[in-house]
Amino acid sequence: MHFTVIMRILGILMMLFSLTMVPPMVVSVIYQDGQVNFFLEAFVLILIIGFLVWLPVRNKQQELRVRDGFLITVMFWVTLSLSGAIPLYVSDNPDMRFVDAYFESLSGLTTTGATVITGIDALPKSILWYRQQLQWFGGMGIIVLAVAVLPMLGIGGMQLYRAEAPGPVKDSKLTPRITETAKALWYIYLTLTVVCAVCYWLAGMDWFDAISHSFSTVAIGGFSTHDESIAYFENHWVELVAIIFMILSGVNYALHFAVIRSRNLIVYFRDPEFKFYAGLLVAVSLFTVASLYFTKTYSLNESITLGVFEVVSIATTTGFATADFAHWPLTLPFLLFVIAFVGGCAGSTGGGMKVIRVLLIYKQGIREVKRLIHPNAVIPVKLGKKPVPDRVVEAVWGFFSAYMFMFVFMLIGLLATGLDQVTAWSAVGACINNLGPGLGEVAYHYGDLNDVAKWILCFAMLLGRLEVFTLLILFTPAFWRR
Template sequence: MHPRVIASVLGAVVAATGAAMLIPAAFSYLISDGHWLSFALPAVAALLAGGMVFALSRGRPSAYVSIRDVFLMVVLGWISVAAAGSLPFYASGLMSPVEAFFNAMAGFTTTGVSTTEELSPSLLLWRSMSQWFGGIGIVVLFVAVAPLVGFGAAQLYSAEAATPLAERLTPRIRDTAKVLTYIYVSLTVVLAAALLAAGMGPFDAANHALTTVATGGYSTRQGSIAAFDSIAVELVLVAGMIFSGTNFALYFQVVRGRFREALTNAEYLAYLTLILSATAIMTVSLYAFDYQQSPLTALRLALFQSASLTTGTGFSTADWDSWDPLSQALLMVLMGIGGCAGSTSGGLKVVRALLLTKNAFQDAFRMVHPRAVTALKLGRRVVPERLRASLMGFFFVYVATLVAGTLLMALHQVPLGAAFGSAFACLNITGTAPGAPGDPTFYAELPATAKLMLSLLMLLGRLELFTVLVILTPAFWRG
């Protein structure tokens, strides 16, 4: 391993986190909400500590960095950012160190779960910023500092963007990071402008644009989007969530003029079909069993929640915990599947669900025709057998991790439904689930060890399991 290289990267990301804190510090000072020192002091500390570690460990560039170094950089990078990002919450006096870390991890992983909604405007802004930075991923920062520490950024990108059938948008990884950043920033600016036009105030529009593009779901209001009671706002957010849950590579294809290729993408079509089908079924179910005032009201509720929970955003316009069982079950399925690979969404990802479904049908076909040779395809692309095997391995690890998380929460004497719901919400980085896990007070009352365990599940969900789990294996530390 190369400790100096790892230390220099961690120093850089901690310093960058400190620099980001200066924005809410200035905002707090301007509006006099009493928390500017809660940001200013941690910002200075993070800048000094991170800058010092970076300067002392930079040294001579290394010609080679092992894959073990890469995994450690990514995992420790996220933990370091969450630790540094938790300092304003702790310095505000509102949270204990573990609770502050839990909330920061929920922000940077875009899970969106919270232990309290009673925060000052500057702390609300910091929450939204943490989700926005977490959405694009620390990969962009890693790519920016890679030339300074002397190793190729392609390795970091592969570990960070651990998605199936990954495609590089440009020949150079740094150019790919630039493309992703331009797309991300553009979506944020357009969405903020649209929310302003829909009637939101500047502060609300800025915060909701940040958390929508990140599919994080933090809101400035305790009632989430229901507090605005605006069809225009809801429609803008539905569009924003659907766009943000789409593979960003498709936007690059559109910019390059490859409209047909983007619009006929197999995962994208399955993604839209999933949202629309769930909306249609829930509309009928809500109107029939929940006795909504009209089919249009049922459609309005169903469309928003389908988009919100498919993308893992977690915004709400109603207490869907009180909906009929069929609608709740559909929303849970949507949370588990998630959005597209290459987006900021959580869950299994639509491409994996699609390939798992195709593989199941193929297995059934082979039982009838045992000598048949069938290729697993996604659109016109043949999926290699190696990828098929890794897909099955991922699904097994996903289920095993969910089971382990549920058992560990039950070990803390959390009722079974809430134990499963909280583990499910954190692993899929949706931040909400039916029952107690949909209420911030549930997480606030958990013991410190349970909060740390759920923080680990958030990290596992954000980095898609294997990037984190690999460093826990004995083979990783041998030789």
């Protein structure tokens, strides 16, 4: 393990992260909200700590190994979320304890969108901007930006990319060089953000809200500058813009790249994961709209607008709201919450288990049924027309078992703190899937939970963001053996 190289990278990352305090300072000056000194304090503190970490090991240059990549990835998220909590902790508005500041920072960077803050409308503009900005940087993973920048500083990046994107598609590269891959992802991400902001503005938002919500929409984060979320605007055009960009952001960015390169939209519909993703959204939307209408919960028009919005928001793990889905009739609250476990496509900014894993689990289940009928038949699992290696299918089942084990483990932990079953179950589900809003006591915010529960949920958010194995591998003795 190259600890000196890891410390050097962390120091550089902290110094780079300190620069993210500059935009909120500018916003604070523009709106004269009295927060500029707090962000200045955070900027100086993070910069100095990063410099002191980097200085003793500045000349250490070695290529990262795979194990180094896993460790630096986890330390990256822990360190950056601690750094991100500083301005929230030192600010006088909101007045937050450390556990709350860390929870909010980690929720932003992991694009979970679970908040402990109430009275969001009354917060200073710079704090509102900062929360949205955290989600924007976390959406694609600041690590990808680092992969594009750090090679120029003499640090290899392939191991970081592999650790950040575990799963069946982790080895597919958009371009031969990892730096070009990271740049391509960021160009697409930035373009989507700019276009989304312009569309929000054209739909009726002011520039501040348009830019702020474009950050959390493209990041699939769900933070808003208003307590009522998207419902605050009472504007169907705003909702339509949100739906379109939530769907786009839930698609594999490698697929976006392939479409742009080929200039052919048909590429989307040739992809098995995209077809399953789109089909799931359409099917659940139709069921939800029909349920809302025939139970006379809303009129037909409201059933369509509210139902489709909530389905897309929850299914993509964004967490925006235009209605209180927790009180909808029949099985709708449970159904919507369960589809968040599927989440977005692999290689997207969405959370959840990822569509491709669920698709492979489904196909493996079908194969086992066929094997009962034809015990001696050779039945491959296929994505499209290509057979999937059994090793990949085994890895997906391994992920699923680890995911469910950790879910149950954290659920028991929350129940032990005194939470009721609905709150505990939905809180773990919302955090491990990076969704945000849950059911029960966490339908609106997490501020009333006890401190132990908040720390457990912080672990759940980190576990979900790193897709389980990247974090769990650090707890295995074999990882630390030479």
